[in-house]
Amino acid sequence: MKIESQHVVSLTYDLYVNQEDGQEGLVESATQEQPLTFLYGAGQMLPRFEENLSTLSTGDSFDFKLSAEDAYGEYNDEAVANLPKEMFEGEGAELPEVGSILPLQDNQGNRFQGQVVSIAEDSVIVDLNHPMAGQELHFKGEIINVRPANPEELAHGHAHGPDGHHQH
Template structure:
């Protein structure tokens, strides 16, 4: 079966930075609903269209195609006394965006002089990436998956 709209695609991927350093890869395959359901980067989905089990695609993603540009307004310096726990570099926490109501995940990127630098940008924001995917399987989506707009079951979403 070839990948087409409303098919469930299971794949393995590797993601590389601009220096060709591996920065992420699947240990277990991931699955997404193909056809504009926002389950994978649009350029990767476009490259996978018509492919079949065993096919490999490589796509170079600009920041706008992947995790966006770094937004300086998403980086803030906060006094340590606003945190309920002692913070360390690498810790992550959630906060509500007062303007949109969305939840933002912040990372602590530096701690010094009684202050912490918190960054709400995605860790890969601003990066050019190379995404290499190998199709593990392709199947028709179930009616329930189509109604919900995502994959259910193994390697997918569970309710």
């Protein structure tokens, strides 16, 4: 079956990015046993990712690259925040470790993540860039299933697994 809007797509993929030595390295995979399953056209995936799949059908393979601009954007040096240490103090609270990922929320209630890059005398410095910002993404994989979304999935705006049922 051909991929169309409001269809549920299940696929396998290997995601490669360029490592510091210039070689491509595998950073993420979805397997036959645990495929990536999503409602096509619902805005959950990167738009260019979906665009590259738009002509495919069940059983087709794909191999494409997304520039940083079409993926998670260029790395923004300005997107680094100094959070006051007081935010992390209080009963049972500990300072986060360098490298840890913090769930954050802005004043509008938007949720996002930041990675702790260093801890200064009075603040915790957090990088708010997406971990893959500035990276060209190289996807290789195969479409393993395409099916029309069921009414419940369309109402919820997301897929309920490869077979249309919630997995518990």
